[in-house]
Amino acid sequence: MADVTSAVLEEDLEPGRAVERVTHPSCGGIAVFVGTVRKTAAAPEASGKNVVALEYEAHPSLAAERLHEVASEAARRWDLIKVVTEHRIGRCDLGAPTVVVACAAPHRQAALDACRWIIDTIKATVPIWKKEIYEDGSAWIGTGS
Numbered sequence: 208m209a210d211v212t213s214a215v216l217e218e219d220l221e222p223g224r225a226v227e228r229v230t231h232p233s234c235g236g237i238a239v240f241v242g243t244v245r246k247t248a249a250a251p252e253a254s255g256k257n258v259v260a261l262e263y264e265a266h267p268s269l270a271a272e273r274l275h276e277v278a279s280e281a282a283r284r285w286d287l288i289k290v291v292t293e294h295r296i297g298r299c300d301l302g303a304p305t306v307v308v309a310c311a312a313p314h315r316q317a318a319l320d321a322c323r324w325i326i327d328t329i330k331a332t333v334p335i336w337k338k339e340i341y342e343d344g345s346a347w348i349g350t351g352s
Contacts, residue, residue: 214274290309
């Protein structure tokens with residue numbers, strides 16, 4: 208049974224801490240994805256605008272529950288030893304980490320495949336919503352992160 212840790216957090220994420228938490232002597236591969244706030248707007252109506260920050264909102268209980276379900280499913284599918292998934296809520300400034308996924312497995316391919324599947328599934332299924340903040344306004348960006 209894998210060690211799976213998931214959280215929706217209001218404080219800054221620390222990707223290095225996630226790597227430390229998944230490091231294990233039986234794992235030869237650790238894959239990490241860190242999503243950050245980029246300057247380029249994603250909203251079609253904001254084309255050409257610069258992002259100054261993002262704001263994330265989440266369903267209070269379902270977001271954390273679903274985040275853990277996704278990580279647990281990946282652990283089963285890819286025989287992972289440890290998994291950490293964390294997602295920010297609240298305001299995040301340029302360059303700040305907004306989501307961290309860390310997967311540890313005996314072999315690199317399982318860790319890499321699971322990490323990609325987890326972030327793609329988080330974006331598609333976890334009830335977390337993103338608003339881009341511009342110098343002159345804001346726009347909500349679909350669902351997911």
